[in-house]
Amino acid sequence: MNGSQxxxxxxxxxxxxxxAVICAxxxxxxxxxxxxxxxxxxxxxxxxxxxxxxxxxxxFDFRLPRILITMLAGIALGMSGAILQGLSRxxxxxxxxxxxxxxxxxxxxxxxxxxxxxxxxVSLWIPLFTFMGGVLTAALIVLLAYDRHRGVLPVRLILIxxxxxxxxxxxxxxxxxxxxxxxxAFTSRWLLGSVWGRDWVHxxxxxxxxxxxVPYALSQSRSLNxxxxxDELAVGIGTDVGRKRLLLxxxxxxxxxxxxxxxxxxxxxxxxxxxxxxxxVGPMHQHFLPxxxxxxxxxxxxxxxxxRSLFQPNAIPAGIVxxxxxxxxxxxxxxxxx
Numbered sequence: 001m002n003g004s005q006x007x008x009x010x011x012x013x014x015x016x017x018x019x020a021v022i023c024a025x026x027x028x029x030x031x032x033x034x035x036x037x038x039x040x041x042x043x044x045x046x047x048x049x050x051x052x053x054x055x056x057x058x059x060f061d062f063r064l065p066r067i068l069i070t071m072l073a074g075i076a077l078g079m080s081g082a083i084l085q086g087l088s089r090x091x092x093x094x095x096x097x098x099x100x101x102x103x104x105x106x107x108x109x110x111x112x113x114x115x116x117x118x119x120x121x122v123s124l125w126i127p128l129f130t131f132m133g134g135v136l137t138a139a140l141i142v143l144l145a146y147d148r149h150r151g152v153l154p155v156r157l158i159l160i161x162x163x164x165x166x167x168x169x170x171x172x173x174x175x176x177x178x179x180x181x182x183x184x185a186f187t188s189r190w191l192l193g194s195v196w197g198r199d200w201v202h203x204x205x206x207x208x209x210x211x212x213x214v215p216y217a218l219s220q221s222r223s224l225n226x227x228x229x230x231d232e233l234a235v236g237i238g239t240d241v242g243r244k245r246l247l248l249x250x251x252x253x254x255x256x257x258x259x260x261x262x263x264x265x266x267x268x269x270x271x272x273x274x275x276x277x278x279x280x281v282g283p284m285h286q287h288f289l290p291x292x293x294x295x296x297x298x299x300x301x302x303x304x305x306x307x308r309s310l311f312q313p314n315a316i317p318a319g320i321v322x323x324x325x326x327x328x329x330x331x332x333x334x335x336x337x338x
Contacts, residue, residue, distance in 0.1 A: 012287040015280045019294040023071075026301045030067050031059065033309040038063075061199070069198045070300045070318065072210045073263035078296020079217055080255040081270025082277065082289050083248055086224035088157050092333060094271035095256035097158055099141060099165030100134045101267065104260035105191055106168045107133020109175045112187050116180070119197075124205045127261040133168075134257035138249060140164050193264040193319015195304055202262050209258035213251045214293065220248055221285035228283070266303075266319040268326025269296045275333065 031043050036058050038046075046055045077095065084093040095101055111129035115122055141164055145156040176184055189196065226239040256270065277291035300318060303325075307316035 008282050008284060008287055012281040012291065015291055016294065019291065019298065022298055023294060023301070026298055026305065027067055027071070030070075030301055030305040031063060033305055034058075034063060035308075035312065065199050065203050066195050066304070067301065068203045069195050069206060069262050070304045071297050072203070072206050073195075073259040073266070074269065074297035074300030075214060075293040076206075076210050076255040076259035076296070077263075077266060077269040077300070078273035078277075079214060079289060079293040080252045080259065081296075082274040082285070082292040083217055083224065083252040083255075084270065085274050086227055086285055087245060087248055087252070089228060089230075090157060091275070092158060092271070092330075094268065095252070095260075096165075096265070096267035096270060098161035099137050099163075099168065100161075100253060100256045101260050101265045102165035102168040102172070103133040103135075103137025104130035104257040105133070105265055106137075106172045106175075107131070107257070108191070108261060109172045109187070112179065112183060113175055116183055118186065118190065119199075119201070121201060123201055126202075127205055127209055127258045130257040130261040131254055134253040134260075135250070137164055137168060138253050142249070189264075189317065191265050192317040193266040193322065194315075194317035195263055196308075196315065196317075198262065206258055206262045209254055213254050213258075217248070217251050217255070218286075218289055220244065220251075221289055224248065224285040224289075263300065264317070264319050266300060266322050268322055268330060269299055271333075272326050272329055273299060275329075 028040065028043075032038050032040055038055060038058065042051060042055055043059065045051045046059045051059070080095050080100075081093070084095060084098060085091060087093075107129040108126065110133070111126055112118065115125070117123070118126065141157060141160050144160045144164075176187060179187065186197075223239055223244045226233070226237055227241075227245070229237075259266070273295040274288065274292045276295050277288040281287040281291050299322060303321040304318040307318050307321045310316075
């Protein structure tokens, strides 16, 4: 048993190191590509403080904040999906499929309806509004999926999540039609998963959520392992099922909502990243939770880079690129599950 565990840990470290290299390569390529091309030598000189004023403006004012947003949001969405799959014991659980993205988008629309802007210092409030929308959605889903004899039924979660998501999407559309044309256009691009126009304020708004909730989720990996055994066995080995489930669900909602707040409604990352991580390093959460976050980072950074480099001069939102790959993978999982 100890030999098997050691082997899994070594495999997780190897996969993590490989993904770290891929992450660095993806970020480097993303820094070099865009409407204004910057050779790697220019990027390095600019980081060392020897770049031209134009290079500094492109790199530090436009490109770097955007890349950091995709990195942080990718980690948040990948880990959120991994937590939800562990809690629900459902391999098809995903923040978007369960309706959390729709709830976060509803919170975002409420914010825009009040403040009429998504820029400047006031945008620090955006993750809080999306989190409240996500919490409202999660509460409705859990309430409707709860059975007083058997607790929360994982089978019901997806069906109820789809229904709740449809309701929140309709309300979000209603509020969006009441916005001014300029605000409506910008908000629509935002919700599609476009990270165009992000700056350092948005990085500051997203960073605390990831910095707090990701370490907490990693610290609870053994509790997630217990949940996969079923509630009765989890209680038998000393897990406080009710309290842990509530806290971990709040962490998953917070990560998902913060990711949606700054990267838009990017779907399928929370589904694909945990599945790939589980295949690479096995089912133990202490191994595949960090790998799921790294895979989410790689997927979103690559999707944003592809969307803004291959389709110039018309950039494609990262959410559309992810959906183009994630939707066939979701269908594959459905067919494979039969």
